[in-house]
Amino acid sequence: MSWEDNIRRVEPYTPGEQTKNPDIIKLNTNECPYPPSPKVVQMAREMDIEKLRLYPDPKVTDLNEAWAEYYHLQPDQVFSGVGSDDVLAIAFLTFFYGKKPILFPDITYSFYDVWADLFRIPFVTKALDEHFKLRKEDYFGENGGVIIANPNAPTGEEADLAEIEDIIRHNPDSVVIVDEAYVDFGAASAVSLIDKYENLLVVQTFSKAWALAGLRIGFAMGNKKLIRYMNDVKFSFNSYTMNTTAIRLGTAAIQDVAYMHKIVTDTVKTRERVKPLLRELGFTLGDSKSNFVFVSHRSVPASELFQMLREHDILVRYFSKPERINNYLRISIGTDEQMDRLLEVLKKYLENK
Amino acid sequence: MSWEDNIRRVEPYTPGEQTKNPDIIKLNTNECPYPPSPKVVQMAREMDIEKLRLYPDPKVTDLNEAWAEYYHLQPDQVFSGVGSDDVLAIAFLTFFYGKKPILFPDITYSFYDVWADLFRIPFVTKALDEHFKLRKEDYFGENGGVIIANPNAPTGEEADLAEIEDIIRHNPDSVVIVDEAYVDFGAASAVSLIDKYENLLVVQTFSKAWALAGLRIGFAMGNKKLIRYMNDVKFSFNSYTMNTTAIRLGTAAIQDVAYMHKIVTDTVKTRERVKPLLRELGFTLGDSKSNFVFVSHRSVPASELFQMLREHDILVRYFSKPERINNYLRISIGTDEQMDRLLEVLKKYLENK
Numbered sequence: 001m002s003w004e005d006n007i008r009r010v011e012p013y014t015p016g017e018q019t020k021n022p023d024i025i026k027l028n029t030n031e032c033p034y035p036p037s038p039k040v041v042q043m044a045r046e047m048d049i050e051k052l053r054l055y056p057d058p059k060v061t062d063l064n065e066a067w068a069e070y071y072h073l074q075p076d077q078v079f080s081g082v083g084s085d086d087v088l089a090i091a092f093l094t095f096f097y098g099k100k101p102i103l104f105p106d107i108t109y110s111f112y113d114v115w116a117d118l119f120r121i122p123f124v125t126k127a128l129d130e131h132f133k134l135r136k137e138d139y140f141g142e143n144g145g146v147i148i149a150n151p152n153a154p155t156g157e158e159a160d161l162a163e164i165e166d167i168i169r170h171n172p173d174s175v176v177i178v179d180e181a182y183v184d185f186g187a188a189s190a191v192s193l194i195d196k197y198e199n200l201l202v203v204q205t206f207s208k209a210w211a212l213a214g215l216r217i218g219f220a221m222g223n224k225k226l227i228r229y230m231n232d233v234k235f236s237f238n239s240y241t242m243n244t245t246a247i248r249l250g251t252a253a254i255q256d257v258a259y260m261h262k263i264v265t266d267t268v269k270t271r272e273r274v275k276p277l278l279r280e281l282g283f284t285l286g287d288s289k290s291n292f293v294f295v296s297h298r299s300v301p302a303s304e305l306f307q308m309l310r311e312h313d314i315l316v317r318y319f320s321k322p323e324r325i326n327n328y329l330r331i332s333i334g335t336d337e338q339m340d341r342l343l344e345v346l347k348k349y350l351e352n353k
Numbered sequence: 354m355s356w357e358d359n360i361r362r363v364e365p366y367t368p369g370e371q372t373k374n375p376d377i378i379k380l381n382t383n384e385c386p387y388p389p390s391p392k393v394v395q396m397a398r399e400m401d402i403e404k405l406r407l408y409p410d411p412k413v414t415d416l417n418e419a420w421a422e423y424y425h426l427q428p429d430q431v432f433s434g435v436g437s438d439d440v441l442a443i444a445f446l447t448f449f450y451g452k453k454p455i456l457f458p459d460i461t462y463s464f465y466d467v468w469a470d471l472f473r474i475p476f477v478t479k480a481l482d483e484h485f486k487l488r489k490e491d492y493f494g495e496n497g498g499v500i501i502a503n504p505n506a507p508t509g510e511e512a513d514l515a516e517i518e519d520i521i522r523h524n525p526d527s528v529v530i531v532d533e534a535y536v537d538f539g540a541a542s543a544v545s546l547i548d549k550y551e552n553l554l555v556v557q558t559f560s561k562a563w564a565l566a567g568l569r570i571g572f573a574m575g576n577k578k579l580i581r582y583m584n585d586v587k588f589s590f591n592s593y594t595m596n597t598t599a600i601r602l603g604t605a606a607i608q609d610v611a612y613m614h615k616i617v618t619d620t621v622k623t624r625e626r627v628k629p630l631l632r633e634l635g636f637t638l639g640d641s642k643s644n645f646v647f648v649s650h651r652s653v654p655a656s657e658l659f660q661m662l663r664e665h666d667i668l669v670r671y672f673s674k675p676e677r678i679n680n681y682l683r684i685s686i687g688t689d690e691q692m693d694r695l696l697e698v699l700k701k702y703l704e705n706k
Contacts, residue, residue: 001526003552004578006451006497012588015411026407035403044598049397050388052567052602054379055560058368082435085591098359114590144359173354199356207408214405214597225357235365237467238438244567245397245598249405 084218156288182290437571509641
């Protein structure tokens, strides 16, 4: 017997590599290649640092009000947390408390099964079709909840809003969470359905379109009852999670929607320009509606390309499992210059194969 | 059947009141009455906001290295999280995974039983003596872990380091967590025992002595194995929790230990000055080693004084339960001016009783 017998032993998740080397082209974690709004810089310069001696506002009032206004919702229809991972984890804890298994696709955001295991929530995964598309009927049966990433990760594929609505409509007895981390890059948001379905929770993030991954801010939107239940759970175990700088800088960012639209438009333009160029190089890829593309080469293994790009100081993401996607690379959309460099390196390598 | 049947319903914790009214004297949440170090202000002005587009360093390297240097530890003996609440919750998840009950005092930090319930950890509480002092022998029996706040909350009482060491020594088969949120205000830290006992984890916070409650930073210190287990659990479900501003501003704060010592010395001086003045007014109080006093009046109920002070724009903390402490007020040590105002209001009220 030793103290080590009482310890939880887990397989830690390996996040996408972070680097301090500024020469590296970082296309591995779907960050925005453009800086945050100048309004965020200004707020950082003006912020009342003396106030940091006080606990943050546990209700995150200012940020929730700004976000609610942006989406024409009431402030009590918004919940914010430390990144959408925190928001999703609290949503799992809150809404997936029944005995029936929750449902999500076999290929999707890799933390859904992690949280389900952590919180002892039974789950069943449903296979995407051969084009990595959702089959909505898979989610019509009995369940304890549904979570769908739309656009999906790491595929970038969008499900039509009509399909999402069908899933929500078929599940009056479960909460359906739509995880829209990448929605700003061209997909239709389910926020428009919130007033129609009280079992719908929509989750978004500041880490992609808003260029603020470093602040850790995510949002959930739904009817007031859903949001109140989430707040109850949050306040039951940790009242002060989002720090004051996140609240202040995040609120400033929302004042500059025009800037967000501009960098999103630039990213989408680059993505659409790059797609046919990748196909010319022999890659297969779907019609990503996110800030990344998910690609597989007709002859060269993904793991080999991943290593080769790394040696050329270009980081992309390679997942060795699940098996269905172990020959794919997930490549974030960087600036035009970064993507040109990527294409150049790929072209040179593939020509010599 | 409805979606609401699958929902976790909890009693939300009510945190100490936060107010936007600057005229209120806020002695209810044990915040530091002095601003953070000027080095924090300087870093906020100089910080590279462009970098906020990137995810934070998930390993929190800079902050952990600075904290390790401050305590003459190795960086891999330090774990940091979003406030000590986050650190403690992860420590509970990691180290209290056995079948035997964990032990802690009946009067202590109110989140221990909350996390135990949340993570389904069995627990038994041990009654403090009539002076709210720990009886070390209570923690010598079989258990799945021990957690002791030292100085204790909300009493402010210190256990001698020799007693803490005795508890650690009697528990080679459990992890003993010493929660030292208030240790800087005059108590002896168990950090000095880390190299001697591999089952010891010491937790501290930035929210009190460092005047940075708004940043949400807490630390755990222990041997490398303990810290690695905590990191594994953290990385298994959420890699990016502490945001970049917290890492940068927190690291800057640690560069200014002299400033922290100064504001702590001022707080202790005020506390010791106030103690006899409160006794003169008819209050009973122990020998608090924290940045608050825990007081009970010989004739006027605590709930009545709480309300009266509130009407005079002075917020203090009153806990209606547990019953043993429902006639006490927890009063944070503010500036000398704030404490003088408190004493004046109390004096006037008590004279007229």
